Amino acid sequence: MTAPRRRTTPSAVAGLPPGRRRRRRAAVLAGVAAGALALAVAGPAQAANDVVAPGTELYVDPHSSTVEAAAGLTGQARADALLLASVPTATWLTAGTPAEVQAAAADLVGDAALQGEVPTLVAYNLPFRDCAQYSAGGATSVAEYTAWVDALAAGIGDGAAVVVLEPDGLGIIPHYTPAGASEPEWCRPAEADPATAAADRFVMLNHAVDVLTVLPRTAVYLDGTHTGWLGVGDITDRLIQAGVERADGFFLNASNYQETPRLQKYAAWVAQCIDLSVSTWWEPAWCASQYYPATPSDFSTWGLTDDAYAQAYADTGRTPDPATMKHAVIDTSRNGQGPWTPPAGVYPDPEDWCNPPDRGLGLRPTTDTGDPYVDAFVWIKVPGESDGQCFRGLGGPLDPVRGMVDPPAGGWFPEQARELIALAVPPIAAPTCEVSYTVHGSWPGGFIAQVWVKNTGTTRIDGWDLEWTFGGDQTIREIWGADATQVGQRVTATSESWNTVIKPNRRTTFGFLGRGDPAQGLPPLQITLNGAPCTVP
CATH class of the missing domain: 2.60.40.290 (Immunoglobulin-like)
Structure with missing residues (x-):
């Protein structure tokens, strides 16, 4: 099932947020791997998921793009940025030479290790990322990307890290024809070769999975989209093609607004669909989803899909065991109020993903989820950074919802930061x-x-x-x-x-x-x- 597009908007460029003050390089890892790092990860030769075991301290980066933004602000806007900067949030690595990304990753992982904490890194450099839209950019070839991700892996080394591998990487694939479809999806950039673009995407993701999962303390998650996008069977088929069997799992809701309880259901279904598809004669296309037998808009019906999975396990003779399945990490950075419902008939293209009004922060990042299918709630999107200049189909330059010109993608958006804090669920305490x-x-x-x-x-x-x-x-x-x-x-x-x-x-x-x-x-x-x-x- 085709669902609305979702675009990501990182602020980091050239491998690091602007002005990042780093003094250490890869050599720092050798000195801390056996010392401070042991505070966050217990013992050698652990499964990668132990990196995000309950009780793991996620890293708060004192040189984040949010702190950088605060330096140029005053009054309430400054206080808001500093409050958001105090919460563990992912660092986006989006460009740069292999040497630059290796140094950036080494610095981040090394700094976190000194504090006994684990950073979340977003690798976002695939060719034709975001289908060359708001967050266009990325590597220009398969060879360039594989060299870049090899360097990222070298920078992480033996350090502890969570890697969110390519937001939109499986949700938006250039010239991709889903299983059972008769023609490619909407993303058809003219610069991409229709005959090879989709296959190249899977080649690159599989390579990234292989070089990152060989690292001893790195947990790797592939794009699992979200509950308002792909059905369970479709994303499962894509995840399997991308190498999820060798990864730790998948991430959900990156830069989006879907409610956490729905995402937890979806996480369990995707995990079960993967398990059934790789361990039995089951096919991903047969997997129940949020679209059927459930009704997507009526959460009270989602138990019907739970029942469908129970029946699938009974039919295949397999016993579900979450401990052996692939798990999810869920982005809760902006989902406290759930998704925005635009007024009907007002905007030609409402762009409900783009700086929607009156959203709030969601659950704070933690590895103590209490959910056997969810390793962590994380903040992948940097809350307070703009999704781009939103015109809602009316040509701009104003965002008609807000009556102002929105900052460019990745720019600091004080008005949105204030909304996210004021409408947070659960509430976020003001500084005392x-x-x-x-x-x-x-x-x-x-x-x-x-x-x-x-x-x-x-x-x-x-x-x-x-x-x-x-x-x-x-x-x-x-x-x-x-x-x-x-x-x-x-x-x-x-x-x-x-x-x-x-x-x-x-x-x-x-x-x-x-x-x-x-x-x-x-x-x-x-x-x-x-x-x-x-x-x-």
């Missing part, structure tokens, strides 16, 4: 602390800084840990008014006995003497108090 960080003086190789911590909440703080990440190679030489520990670039300042309590609307302070150049990313923007983000004026 404010931190002022001032460099009072500097000299070659050193500086002195003072930090003020204010309680802007309604209850007193009794004991605190303030955490931030330096933007360069700075280290703390001496500190007063707090105790400090530093791992890599990340610093934790802990209260002393005399300033452990901060009453509402009161503040405390500490200072330190630092080594390094304060011009490198100081003052830091992403600061947390007892794990919760603070406002940084």
Whole structure:
């Protein structure tokens, strides 16, 4: 069944978000693989899914594109960006030479390993990605792509990582004719060879699966689309052709808005359809879906599809065991309010995927899903970044839904960020602390800084840990008014006995003497108090 197109809009280019301040390269992995990394991944020779076992800490990137956006904002827009930056979110690798993507991946994985955390990387560089639409770009040939993904794998190395492999990679295939169809789907770019484009897509994805799954601590997920798009049998057939049997599973809802309970049902059905199709005489085309026997718009009927799978297992004589099946990761970055329903008859092309109004953040990223078919809820799409300039079929330049010109794809969208936070389900707590960080003086190789911590909440703080990440190679030489520990670039300042309590609307302070150049990313923007983000004026 053909469903509406869904486009992705990464902000990262040339392999890294603009201005990313990285100082380490692949060599860092050798030093941390046996040490800090063990905090996140237990023991050698584990199955890749252990990378996202319950309790795994997902990485919060202190140099993310969201932090970059916050640096150029003020007031509420800045506070919103910093709040979103405090949540683990994927990093998109979208371009660059093999050397550049290898270095970018190594830096990200190495930095995360130092903190005992696991990053989520999005590989998004296939030729004709997004069918050359809003997020056009990517490699120009099979050879160029395979070299790029080989370098990505080399950059990850022995580090722990979750790889979301090519959003839209299976949902939008150039010149692809689905099983049982008589003609190719809508994506028919003139530059692609109709005779080889679809086969090339599967060749590239299979190669990516092979080079990434051989890594000892990398979990790899292929495009599983979502509940408003492909039926279960269609996506299962595509996943099998792409090598899902050798991957950890599939990802759902990338950059989209479908409700989590529906996606969990869909995840189970796709997992079961794969299992039946590769382990018995069953065919993907026979798999029940959200479209039949269920009614897609009536969630109360989806139990009929559950029953159909129970019957399929009975017919094949196979016992379903989720532990042996392929699992899903689900993007919950913008699905708190579910998908937008455009008003009927108003817009020639409503573009319901493109910066829809009044959406909210969904579940926070976690590997504690309580669902045997779902390894993690993750934020694949960077919430707050625009999907592109949306005209709704009316020619633009204004988005008629919003009465404004939307930012280009990947640009920061303050109005949308505010909506996502205000309408989040579950609600996201507003910051209850404010931190002022001032460099009072500097000299070659050193500086002195003072930090003020204010309680802007309604209850007193009794004991605190303030955490931030330096933007360069700075280290703390001496500190007063707090105790400090530093791992890599990340610093934790802990209260002393005399300033452990901060009453509402009161503040405390500490200072330190630092080594390094304060011009490198100081003052830091992403600061947390007892794990919760603070406002940084």
